[in-house]
Amino acid sequence: MKNEIARLRIEHGNFRKLLDLLEAQLDLFHKGEQPDYSLMTDILHYMTRYPDGFHHPTEDVIFSYLLERDPSVAPSVEELARQHHVIAESGARLHENLQSVIAGTMMPRKMVEAPGLQYVTYYRTHMDTEESDLFLLAERLLRDDDWKKINDKVLSESDPMFGASIEERYCAVYNHIAQADDGSRAS
Numbered sequence: 438m439k440n441e442i443a444r445l446r447i448e449h450g451n452f453r454k455l456l457d458l459l460e461a462q463l464d465l466f467h468k469g470e471q472p473d474y475s476l477m478t479d480i481l482h483y484m485t486r487y488p489d490g491f492h493h494p495t496e497d498v499i500f501s502y503l504l505e506r507d508p509s510v511a512p513s514v515e516e517l518a519r520q521h522h523v524i525a526e527s528g529a530r531l532h533e534n535l536q537s538v539i540a541g542t543m544m545p546r547k548m549v550e551a552p553g554l555q556y557v558t559y560y561r562t563h564m565d566t567e568e569s570d571l572f573l574l575a576e577r578l579l580r581d582d583d584w585k586k587i588n589d590k591v592l593s594e595s596d597p598m599f600g601a602s603i604e605e606r607y608c609a610v611y612n613h614i615a616q617a618d619d620g621s622r623a624s
């Protein structure tokens with residue numbers, strides 16, 4: 438059952454690739470180039486759907502069982518749950534801003550660059566904290582019957598970008614990531 442944590446770590450790897458791609462697009466502002474707004478919108482569409490809808494709620498359930506095994510983790514559990522809210526709210530706002538830019542109703546750089554970079558940095562730190570703290574404790578302290586209860590409780594949906602099949606609207610983002618992977622393997 439510890440493979441649930443392994444799955445969450447793999448998903449973090451996928452989210453890091455998406456954040457790298459988002460950051461690379463935001464960096465284009467500095468070079469005086471135009472970022473690909475529709476690509477960034479698709480990234481945020483995914484981030485506000487799969488991680489906010491399934492990955493983070495799964496973690497919240499796992500952490501609640503961890504709290505029963507070790508009450509001293511309460512401050513970390515509370516803080517990570519708070520961060521899940523911040524990520525969901527800031528992601529939804531960024532997604533809205535990107536959609537408004539595409540519709541031509543917003544100043545692109547002001548509404549997208551700073552909140553985008555903040556989102557990327559905050560998200561990376563959040564995942565690093567989980568991996569170095571509560572994931573390790575969950576692997577160590579949760580028992581098979583806890584994992585069974587956790588699995589009964591969490592909602593699951595096939596990952597629409599990195600799962601068995603890729604949804605049409607995520608294909609462009611996925612192809613960019615596959616190209617970046619090929620590039621890093623070749624260098």
Ligand SMILES: [Fe+2]
Nearest residue numbers: 493496521567
């Ligand atoms: Fe999380």
Ligand SMILES: [Fe+2]
Nearest residue numbers: 445496564567
């Ligand atoms: Fe996570």
